[in-house]
Amino acid sequence: MKSFKEVAPEVEATVVWHKDFKSVNDWDAVVIPGGFSYGDWLRAGAIAARSEAVARLSEAVARGIPILGICNGFQVLVEAGLLRGAFLPNEHGRFVCRWVRLRVERPRGPWLQLAEDGVEVHMPVAHGEGRYYVSSDEYKELNSSYPIIRYIPEQNPNGSSYDIAGLGSRDGYVLGIMPHPERAVTPLLTPRGFRPGGELIFRSISRSLKSGW
Amino acid sequence: MGLYRVVVVVSYKKGLKDPEAETIYRDLILKHGYRAVKELRIGKQFTLLVEAEDSEKASSYVRELCDKLMIYNPVIHDIEVTVYS
Numbered sequence: 236m237k238s239f240k241e242v243a244p245e246v247e248a249t250v251v252w253h254k255d256f257k258s259v260n261d262w263d264a265v266v267i268p269g270g271f272s273y274g275d276w277l278r279a280g281a282i283a284a285r286s287e288a289v290a291r292l293s294e295a296v297a298r299g300i301p302i303l304g305i306c307n308g309f310q311v312l313v314e315a316g317l318l319r320g321a322f323l324p325n326e327h328g329r330f331v332c333r334w335v336r337l338r339v340e341r342p343r344g345p346w347l348q349l350a351e352d353g354v355e356v357h358m359p360v361a362h363g364e365g366r367y368y369v370s371s372d373e374y375k376e377l378n379s380s381y382p383i384i385r386y387i388p389e390q391n392p393n394g395s396s397y398d399i400a401g402l403g404s405r406d407g408y409v410l411g412i413m414p415h416p417e418r419a420v421t422p423l424l425t426p427r428g429f430r431p432g433g434e435l436i437f438r439s440i441s442r443s444l445k446s447g448w
Numbered sequence: 449m450g451l452y453r454v455v456v457v458v459s460y461k462k463g464l465k466d467p468e469a470e471t472i473y474r475d476l477i478l479k480h481g482y483r484a485v486k487e488l489r490i491g492k493q494f495t496l497l498v499e500a501e502d503s504e505k506a507s508s509y510v511r512e513l514c515d516k517l518m519i520y521n522p523v524i525h526d527i528e529v530t531v532y533s
Contacts, residue, residue, distance in 0.1 A: 277519070278521065285518070314518065314521075321523040323464070326465060326467055328467050328468060368523065369523075394465065
């Protein structure tokens with residue numbers, strides 16, 4: 236919410252508790268934030284993915300309402316089958332929290348409207364179960380027509396397949412991203428050598444909701 | 449109707465990198481000379497007490513719930529269901 240205030244104050248954003256998420260019609264877009272859900276037991280996002288709120292999200296997808304999942308939110312979208320792949324514990328077995336450089340490929344849809352193909356963006360990761368996994372066959376399909384956000388190869392912080400840090404649905408209406416765009420909107424809180432890359436996403440959705448995409 | 453103990457083991461598919469298993473295997477088991485161990489895999493075990501007509505029904509009931517509720521993720525996991533009466 237603070238991110239919107241910071242870079243896209245024209246967007247009216249509200250925090251909605253999952254039990255109060257009754258109807259998809261009330262919202263123009265939905266963001267599932269990071270953190271933990273149900274203690275991340277079983278697998279990160281696995282229990283939340285079977286909740287009523289997430290069942291309603293599938294309805295939102297069918298209606299073309301933009302959905303962004305950040306970190307645990309991305310894990311929930313994957314567990315719910317709204318995005319492809321799976322998540323495993325980080326390859327080095329530890330929680331990782333640091334800024335990374337990313338590259339956006341085939342930007343498409345409301346969340347990446349202002350991104351140019353191949354643009355480099357910076358934001359921090361903070362996760363223990365962020366090793367994205369996808370089979371090589373599925374990857375071929377993703378890599379030919381889906382929006383992909385990749386860690387710059389030497390900077391893959393968790394052993395993700397094909398350096399994948401974020402992934403969109405084919406049309407880009409649904410976007411999942413492991414790094415935290417909402418922690419990358421303020422120059423003051425951005426370390427030297429990095430730029431706050433989260434604004435790209437929040438400005439994009441603001442523009443998209445106002446004038447389409 | 450009887451009560452059946454159903455044990456479900458969910459483990460990573462072969463070929464998926466499992467750093468925990470690799471470390472235990474390399475730095476504990478092999479390092480301490482247990483060279484007869486050729487492979488180690490780690491899994492999560494769920495023990496369910498299920499009311500069912502027979503052991504086959506108990507097994508299929510549990511398999512169904514594992515599939516529908518995604519107790520395991522077929523993309524990355526193997527599952528093994530064993531019924532004890």
